[in-house]
Amino acid sequence: MKQSRLMSLIESVANVIVGYGVAVVTQILIFPVFGLHTTLAQNLKMGAVFTVVSIARSFALRRLFEAIRVR
16 A cells, blocks of 8 residues: 555654654753753754754655655
C-alpha cells in the first residue's frame, strides 16, 4: 500500500514531537555534565530549531524511500 504525502508528513511530525520532548529532557540532564548551563527557555528554543530540521529531514527521507519503492 502506498503512503500519501500527507500521511508521510503526519507521521514525521508525530515522530518529531515525541523526539522534541526527549531532546529537551536530555539537554536539561546532559548539558550541565559538559559545563553548559542553559535556561529552560533556551532549551525549548534549541529544541524547536532541531524539531524543524528533523521534520524536514524525516519527510524528505520518507518521500525518497517511497519513490524508490514505487520504481
